[in-house]
Amino acid sequence: MPSRLSIHRPSPTTALFTVSNASPRRTITSKLLFCLEILLRILLFAFVLLVNAACARHLLFPPDSNGVIPWGDVWASKVGVLACRIADRQSLQPIGAASVLVGYMVIRKGYTEESLLVIRGLGVQTSTSSATYFKTASTRFIPTTQIQDIVIHEAFKGFEVRFYLAIIVEGESDVVVVFPNLLPGRLILEDVWKGSRKCLYAKS
Structure with a gap:
């Protein structure tokens, strides 16, 4: 650019x-696209955190825990099931490396001012x-x-x-x-x- x-x-x-x-954000469309990009970054980062939580769910976040977050409902949801599948099929090393990479991509601006x-x-x-x-x-x-x-x-x-x-x-x-x-x-x-x-x- x-x-x-x-x-x-x-x-x-x-x-x-x-x-x-x-990129210039003068039009309503460009501003909406920017907001959509921020929302997608937040959702992607939240999913990465959920996958990391799923790796330790049996020890730290059991389904029957009486906490603020109903982990039983979380792990039973579609997103929770997907996070658990990824956590169970992969070892901690690739998940950790992917988490760092995705985390950097989420917080990276992509432009210089x-x-x-x-x-x-x-x-x-x-x-x-x-x-x-x-x-x-x-x-x-x-x-x-x-x-x-x-x-x-x-x-x-x-x-x-x-x-x-x-x-x-x-x-x-x-x-x-x-x-x-x-x-x-x-x-x-x-x-x-x-x-x-x-x-x-x-x-x-």
């Missing part, structure tokens, strides 16, 4: 530039989303006093020339690359470069 740029300016002194390769927040008089903050839903994004704040310049560089990646937006920080030998994972095209970088410099250095 190609990267897309969105710009949000809540005030003349603040600008947020976000680059994402996620990176942003640059510019606040005049304070500095800039770069952010990169995590690969999973349960991990927060990695961020870094650079004060205005440490920013020497914001530039567009070019470098070789394989056999092609790629452009990237970089922040030159005082006292650091390496530049801070903005949007390091997505590396959007030059047109997007030029829009971010112009907008960030205008927001950061323009006179009030």
Whole structure:
């Protein structure tokens, strides 16, 4: 999915530039499909947990247990019977490996979102989303006093020339690359470069 740029300016002194390769969800159909995808992920994860519970059902979840969950009805249901069949026919090793794989697929986002927040008089903050839903994004704040310049560089990646937006920080030998994972095209970088410099250095 190609990267897309969105710009949000809540005030003349603040600008947020976000680059994402996620599918756009502007229509009702796309939003419904996204909700359906989340629902299917939840159901798949719940079934994986049920299969793991079925592996130890004779010890931990007997049918005649008097708990909050009526395990007798659970194991007698169609889904419960299927989970028990899988647990009885497979050993713990393949079930454990499949559970880890399915669990990662369920919590994996499948897209990347990176942003640059510019606040005049304070500095800039770069952010990169995590690969999973349960991990927060990695961020870094650079004060205005440490920013020497914001530039567009070019470098070789394989056999092609790629452009990237970089922040030159005082006292650091390496530049801070903005949007390091997505590396959007030059047109997007030029829009971010112009907008960030205008927001950061323009006179009030």
